[in-house]
Amino acid sequence: MKELEYPFDSSFLLQKRRKLKKALLADGSARMEKRIAVLGGSTTNDIVSMLELFLLNCGIQPVFYQSEYAQYWQDAMFDAPELAAFQPDLIFIHTTSRNITEAPLPLSASEQEVQDALERQYTHFTQMWEHLAATYHCPILQNNFELPATRLMGNRDGWDCHGMVWFISELNRKFGQYAAAHNDFYIHDIHYLAASYGLDAWHDNSYWYLYKYAMTLDAIPEFAYSLTRIIRSIYGKNKKVLALDLDNTLWGGVIGDDGQEGISIGQETAEAEAYTEVQEYCKAQKQLGVLLTICSKNEPENARLGLSHPDSVLHEDDFVAIKANWEPKDRNLVQTAAELSLLPESFVFVDDNPAEREIVSAQIAGIAVPEFQDPADCIRVLDHAGYFETTTFSAADASRSEMYRANAQRAQMQQTYANYTDYLLGLDMHADIRDFDAVALPRIVQLTNKSNQFNLTTRRYTQSEMEQVAADHKHIRLYGRLRDKFGDNGIVSVVIGEISGDTLHIELWLMSCRVLKRDMELAMLDTLVAECRKQGITAICGYYYKTAKNAMVKDLFGTFGFTKTEQFENGDSTWRMEIAGYENQNHVIQVNEKEHQQA
């Protein structure tokens, strides 16, 4: 819904909340339900009602629990029965500088006394986080602290250990260290958010005195959106691709008319400097794992000419796909998505031309099309919209672009083989298929939470849930890593089955679409069957739960040789295979060679 895309009109959202919610609920889209417990140190009602709108807009149907006013600590530490019964999927602790109890200290306090106070304040929170993590095994979101509205000592407040500004900064640093050392714990950075909003405007104290709101009402939509960025990233709803226009988006001017020497890029003019920073921003996103593509109305040779400008930060090989032609842009975007085995809705389309933006957002459901006026504005909008919020970061993210480029090379090689099996053999594929281990776990969680298409059950797991599965002897778990002559694809497949007597029930089977049609799923099945035999299991039951996106695997178990045991009207189906006569089906991938050599 356009009204809920960044940048939004906060007053409008507050005033039209009921109407917007009705419209969202009536749009017929499928949403995943998430149970969110909000433990507040101040009033949380409008935060919850705004958060609800933003989450509904990104495919999440929230169910909320709110603690009684300012009861966050009691609810967490004394196991409120209502909270326990609620069984949260995620806990958000909404505390602010209003909840700091150990500061400020009098100027007479010694440095040691101040440090002790700081430690007491910090422990007040860590005790709670640890208790919550041990009790609920779910992601925890925690605000850090915003700077105060006023400074008793003025500028000295920031460096003198008796100052509130100093105390808050130190506390925030400690919170950050905790986040760095703990999985499934996320800092909601209201220190940044309040500063970005403007501290004077943020701290409208009448809202505190009248309603116990820790910020002005108008800041609440931005606050809720900022939270939404983290939540949608945790649940795999981030965007994946930046599809960029060229003329007047990545450089000033029109390359076809102005020529390479005529476009604005570099440090020579104000305009050129702005476009250079846009390119630098995109390049930095690429290094975080965002895929870059070009979608431009241009001759292909002109696109290349612009990108080979000596001052251009981005080069041809920074992009995983380049579409420079005169076809409608929506068609180009859909085609690029198909080539990359991604969904068009995972794209962010960046174009200076409002007419192009209009067409693309009308034609492609779910695509993000940020509105901006000029290149300086462009970076801020892209950044604050938070399409690529980085809650986890793995080595695979850093090299994702290379993997997609290697895929393009594979596609070229395929054309030189008449026979598909010969092509697969020519790829020289090697797989490691193993039980979960601590190093692989973050990537397993990440892949599990964002795979939509090749995913039989679309079950999502938090880091803590996955750790529990990994430690449970009633489960068989496999992850698969695939490399070939063009490069390492990293971890691309995850299978989890639950043992019940002599039967294995497949509760998760997924694969990254970048290794479709490589027989990796057969290699996974072979290994799974071998593991079942080791454990005396004689049959495997498979489940297909239909979603809007996973039609490609509706007959997967059938192609594996399973028999369909039930077909439901909603499209779901169940399958079963006795493994007594099973013979290996993968003949093109070498699996777990190191172990074989050792044996």
Place this chain on the structure above:
Amino acid sequence: MTHEAIMEKLNEIFQDIFDDDTLVITENTTANDIEDWDSLEHINLVSAVEKAFGMKFRMQEVSGMKNVGEMADIIAARAEEPKPKKRGLFRR
């Protein structure tokens, strides 16, 4: 702005906040007359009214207003007063 015009504008805001296009308010309307008008919706309502009329209620007024008529009276009175200066350079 006449009292009538104020009431008309207020009616639109009430319709928005409570998402009810048929809602008609009078001078005597109170929170008891509108089902969804609780203390939390009151915050939203007050803020929307402030924005629409470009004014701010004082704290004792927010909790002291007896009915819509009193709200309109305060808006009318405030329109007569000189506008306070904006606080701070970065105020939105």
